[in-house]
Amino acid sequence: MAKKASNLVSEGFNVLKIKLGENVDLDLERLEEINGAFGDRIKLRIDANQGWSRTEALLFMSQLDRENVQFVEQPIAADDLEGMRYLRDNAGVPILADESVHGPESALGLIRRGAADFLNIKLSKCGGF
Numbered sequence: 007m008a009k010k011a012s013n014l015v016s017e018g019f020n021v022l023k024i025k026l027g028e029n030v031d032l033d034l035e036r037l038e039e040i041n042g043a044f045g046d047r048i049k050l051r052i053d054a055n056q057g058w059s060r061t062e063a064l065l066f067m068s069q070l071d072r073e074n075v076q077f078v079e080q081p082i083a084a085d086d087l088e089g090m091r092y093l094r095d096n097a098g099v100p101i102l103a104d105e106s107v108h109g110p111e112s113a114l115g116l117i118r119r120g121a122a123d124f125l126n127i128k129l130s131k132c133g134g135f
């Protein structure tokens with residue numbers, strides 16, 4: 007992952023989205039390698055694809071450099087809005103809801119419960135324009 011990131015940075019990219027969420031220990035190693043290679047030269051967007059438990063997400067997110075990470079996308083299960091609210095309140099890193107958003111009702115539910123800082127609206131999943 008760090009090698010792939012290095013190739014992208016040498017092509018001129020300065021914001022990378024990294025896909026994690028398989029295993030929190032491995033994810034922390036990957037993050038450390040990428041941070042070690044680039045420091046604050048790039049910004050990161052992290053997508054866990056619902057892969058972590060609340061505890062794992064809090065552990066991971068508490069290790070992040072808040073200056074370099076723009077957000078963590080869908081850290082935990084899509085339907086765990088209470089958990090997402092908990093992470094927003096305790097992890098100190100903005101959260102992007104992705105799989106939690108299916109349309110207007112779920113978007114409003116996320117907003118009302120304070121469960122996300124940003125919503126990822128995929129037009130193809132929402133029926134297009």
Ligand SMILES: [Mg+2]
Pocket residue numbers: 053055079080104105
């Ligand atoms: Mg995603």
